Amino acid sequence: MNISRFLNTDLIRLQLETEVYIDPEEPLNPEKWARLTKEKLLWELVELLEKSGKVKNRKRLFADLHNREKKASTGIGYGIALPHVRTMQVSDFVVGFARSKEGYEFGSLDGGLAHLFFVMAAPPYDDQLYLRVFKSLAELLHFEHFRRRLLEANSEYEIIRAFKEME
Numbered sequence: 487m488n489i490s491r492f493l494n495t496d497l498i499r500l501q502l503e504t505e506v507y508i509d510p511e512e513p514l515n516p517e518k519w520a521r522l523t524k525e526k527l528l529w530e531l532v533e534l535l536e537k538s539g540k541v542k543n544r545k546r547l548f549a550d551l552h553n554r555e556k557k558a559s560t561g562i563g564y565g566i567a568l569p570h571v572r573t574m575q576v577s578d579f580v581v582g583f584a585r586s587k588e589g590y591e592f593g594s595l596d597g598g599l600a601h602l603f604f605v606m607a608a609p610p611y612d613d614q615l616y617l618r619v620f621k622s623l624a625e626l627l628h629f630e631h632f633r634r635r636l637l638e639a640n641s642e643y644e645i646i647r648a649f650k651e652m653e
Contacts, residue, residue, distance in 0.1 A: 487598045487618050487619055487621070487622035487653075488542060488653050489581070489619060489622055489623060489626070489649050489653065490649035490653060491644050491648045492579070492580070492581045492619065493581065493582075493583060493645070493649065494646075494647050495619070495642035495643065495646075496536060496537040496580065497534060497535070497580070497582040497583065498539070498582070498583045498584070498642040498645050498646070499534055499582075499583070499584035499585070500525065500584075500585060500639070500641070500642065500645075501585065501586065501587070502530055502584050502585065502586040502590070502603070503530065504523065504526040504527045504529075504530050504590070505523075505526075506523050506590070507517065508515055519649045520571065520591040520593070523590060523591065524540055524555065524590075524591070524592060524593070525552065525602070526641075527550055527590060527592070528551050528552055528555065528569060529548055530584070531550045531551070531569060531582065531584060531603060531605040532544050532551065532603065532605075533551065533609060534582040534584055535547070535576070535580050535582050535605060537582075537611045538551070538580045538582075539579050540577045540580045541575065541576055541580075541607075542574070542575050542576065542577060543575050544571070544575075546573070546575045547571075547573060547575035548609060550571045550573040550575060550607075551569050551571050551605075551607075553569045554569070554570070554594075554603070555569060555652065559592065559594065559595075560591030560592075561592035561593045561594030561595065561600050562594065562595060562624075562627075563594050563595040563596035563601055564596065564598075564627070564630075564633065565593070565594075565596065565598060565599065565600060565601040565617050565633065565637075566591065566594075566600060566601075566602045566603075566604070566627055566633070567592045567600035567602070567603045567604070568603075568604050568605075568606070568620070568624075569603070569604075569605045569606075570604075570606040570607070570616075571606075571607050571619065572607075572608055572609065572612075572616060573607055573608075573609070573610070574608045574609060575607070576608065576609060577609070578608075578609070578612070579606075579607075579608040579609075579615050579616060579619070580606070580607050580608070580625075581604060581605065581619060582604070582605045582606075583603065583604055583605075583636075583645060584603045584605070585601055585602050585603065585636065585637065586600075586601055586603075587601065587637070588601075589601045592613060602627075602633060602636055602637065604623055606620065625650070629652070632648065632652055635648045636648055
């Protein structure tokens with residue numbers, strides 16, 4: 487699967503800008519901080535997908551992604567998060583990539599921080615493409631050298647080139 491054909495420089499963010507939420511009123515509630523930070527991250531990822539021109543309603547897309555995360559975290563471990571949803575809030579399949587050198591708590595299976603974020607949304611009737619891209623992405627992310635390349639890339643073009651060279 488040629489994932490690079492779905493990526494362009496507008497759908498890549500080299501550094502997420504979400505600040506970790508800390509409430510001085512509740513200094514001993516890290517679960518709440520992590521939840522609120524995750525919500526802010528999802529908003530930032532929705533804003534990234536909006537650049538595709540395929541998002542119909544950003545608030546509803548956020549709600550759909552947020553509800554999906556409440557069912558089960560998409561933090562899969564190895565520093566990766568794959569928030570994804572099938573929703574009527576996009577007109578066509580869309581994928582975006584963002585990263586954080588510092589990392590964020592995202593409820594990852596291995597308990598580690600998430601550094602690489604792949605956000606995907608597709609209409610409910612577009613199952614085949616959605617599943618093929620998801621499967622291909624999961625296969626690529628098994629390679630530690632590929633993950634490292636994504637973390638060390640200095641430009642959006644290097645991210646796209648990393649995908650093209652692995653396909």
